Amino acid sequence: MPQSKKGKYSSRLSNTRKQGTHGSFRTHEGFYRMMIESLDGQSIFTTDKGGVISSWNSGSEKLFGYKEKEVIGKNVSLIFTPEDIKKNIPKKELKEAKKKDKVVEERNHIRKNGSLFWASGLIYPLRDEKKVHRGFTFILINRTEEKAFDKRKDDFISTATHELKTPVMSIRLFAEIVEQQTKKMGDKIGLESVRELNIQLDRLTALMNYLLDVAKIQQGKLKLEKTFFDVSVFIHEVITVVKGISTGHIIRFTKSTPKEMYADRERISQVLTNLVSNAIKYSEKGTKVIVKSTHDKKNIIISIQDFGFGIPKSEQKLIFSRFYRANSAIENNISGIGLGLYVAIQIVKAHHGKMWVKSAVGKGSTFYFSIPIKTK
């Protein structure tokens, strides 16, 4: 539900509470109660400012197993798990909802009978017509099945990819033997074919690694091994590797003052390699790609600028989502599976950094990512 609509709705609801005895509002209250009760697939309830439950719809009764009269006057922490209560999550969420006007959360909640379920929820602050904060509205949906399905799917991708690695390894080794033999025999066509075979094997390996990364990200298993390293040396290294693969572009690197980055070097290398390769893929041969490193007080910022096709405004957010492929990629027949930027932004986010893009169609794109500075 859009924010504006929600605001109107919540203030009206609190109106009816305050002036519930008033004739016209009584009709309103009846109407809203009916509407909320009819949404019995969703748990909708309200609390006061301190988190004490003040209303409880039939969806809540179904989902949690508590009757309305059992919970009215009780603190909302009764639907949170003991672990979350220990971490002070209920209070933190209310505080954040008040501050940000909305909290979107996914977590385990606990039923009357002690069983757990995975819920995705929204918490909104309730404000009256004078914008005075009166309490909170909770909307929770049971997502246990979706969660279990997602887990099965990610486990499957992870296992399948893992199993694929062994035969790929075997093919790679046999290809290497064939390469040596054809070299000895001076068989040009054979050698050319083996090289192509190896390129395709590299692509297959990269694809499997992407799928594994996505599965890891989805399962929250992306682990970082952070160390300190010199940013300029690091960027030079990545550029050298990319230059070795692609020779058609002029890659420049301008650095500001050297700075040490505290991050998972391999993962950040994966991010930068992806962005530089994209810059090459989405621009004409012979054009420039400029890599810059700068920093402000809090972050090291690396930017990668190309002078290629550019990305229309409508696509600039979508390109960071899973399996999304830019129209220009499809139109220009550029190979890919739409996971590179998704994995890249997730890696940066795991470092508490940000990634964004500035782009104009026909002029090119500049991708930026920032990593917080840490002093030794």
Place this chain on the structure above:
Amino acid sequence: MNKANKTILKTKTILIIDDNPYILKPLSMLLSGFGYSVTSATDGKEASMIQVPFTNLILLDSRLQDMKGQDICKKIKSDKTTKHIPIIMCSADNRIKIIAQEAGADDSIEKPFNMAELLQKIKKYI
């Protein structure tokens, strides 16, 4: 000492422990091609036989039919007569680096690797 004998003495022996014949076969062929003497074992039992002390380096897969590669590694590294032998653990599991460290291996490599990568690692030790 004649030339042939010198070559034999110089030749380094690599033991590959991997239960997949489609890895074992090409890997043995390639390493032989690069001048190493290669012996192989497909499981832990076979590997625990007399081969180990006469080996210069062991390439050990982490997942075998009868036992874990980690256990073989720990066993070799806990024996006075064999603990000096460098062990490179390999696996399709991308946590291999950590697995290898925990098992006390000298190095690790993730499958699928290419020969250049592997040779680089081998040359670090022998």
